Amino acid sequence: AGAIGGVVAGQPNGGGGGTSLRYSGLCGLRASASGQYVQDGTPAAEADYIARFYVRPAVDTGTQTIFRVAEGAPDGANTMVYRVQYNRGTQQFEVVNSASVVATIGAPSSAPNAKWYNVTLTWHRTGGTLDVSVQGNASPTPNATASLSGFASSSGTNGPDFAQLGWVGTTGGAGSIEVDAFESRRSTAIPGLCRGDANNTGGALNIFDNVVVINEINAVSLASGQPDCTEDGSVNIFDRVCVVNLINTPVPAGQTCHL
Numbered sequence: 687a688g689a690i691g692g693v694v695a696g697q698p699n700g701g702g703g704g705t706s707l708r709y710s711g712l713c714g715l716r717a718s719a720s721g722q723y724v725q726d727g728t729p730a731a732e733a734d735y736i737a738r739f740y741v742r743p744a745v746d747t748g749t750q751t752i753f754r755v756a757e758g759a760p761d762g763a764n765t766m767v768y769r770v771q772y773n774r775g776t777q778q779f780e781v782v783n784s785a786s787v788v789a790t791i792g793a794p795s796s797a798p799n800a801k802w803y804n805v806t807l808t809w810h811r812t813g814g815t816l817d818v819s820v821q822g823n824a825s826p827t828p829n830a831t832a833s834l835s836g837f838a839s840s841s842g843t844n845g846p847d848f849a850q851l852g853w854v855g856t857t858g859g860a861g862s863i864e865v866d867a868f869e870s871r872r873s874t875a876i877p878g879l880c881r882g883d884a885n886n887t888g889g890a891l892n893i894f895d896n897v898v899v900i901n902e903i904n905a906v907s908l909a910s911g912q913p914d915c916t917e918d919g920s921v922n923i924f925d926r927v928c929v930v931n932l933i934n935t936p937v938p939a940g941q942t943c944h945l
Contacts, residue, residue: 737806800820880911
């Protein structure tokens with residue numbers, strides 16, 4: 687991946703001095719203006735392209751492009767396959783195809799500003815379909831899902847050649863966009879990270895996760911996993927309460943942890 691236009695990597699869950707927020711682990715990425723993003727050039731005309739990332743849009747107005755998947759030469763010379771954007775006015779995510787048709791994901795206010803969201807996208811070249819799931823703001827279930835058509839590549843036979851993540855483009859607005867935990871695959875589904883799994887065990891939460899959160903709150907050490915249980919961008923006493931509540935809450939059926 688390559689950085690474009692001055693994105694800032696850092697830790698922990700602070701705000702000043704160029705420090706980037708992070709969702710899980712010790713580092714995240716902040717874009718503070720349009721044109722700041724990282725680019726992944728590893729896709730290679732995929733038949734299926736599955737991508738997952740976490741994003742925290744904290745902007746005051748406008749519609750910001752967060753994720754863009756495109757074809758490169760010789761397929762389409764930077765021809766967009768699809769892009770994901772955040773509409774601050776309606777507080778919801780949107781997906782746009784190569785014909786500039788906008789599909790809203792979820793109802794207005796389904797994705798409040800300045801919260802963390804897991805965005806998972808599954809693109810199928812055959813048929814040009816795109817499945818989208820958005821979950822965050824400490825919701826135990828997806829905030830919104832959609833199965834969309836009309837997302838064919840330029841010739842119907844080419845797949846994406848690169849992806850861009852961050853503050854890729856904008857129609858106005860100021861603030862910051864934080865991104866973290868990007869992963870892409872060709873076939874298998876990508877599971878969500880375990881919310882509140884502060885010690886990064888990938889399993890059920892327990893008292894040790896609570897201790898790790900307390901240590902970060904008291905500036906003893908940073909959590910190696912996911913301490914921001916409330917998904918609001920800071921680690922504080924409310925996250926400790928959140929973790930304790932999840933420890934005492936059964937894991938939803940079909941899941942291995944609290945997403």
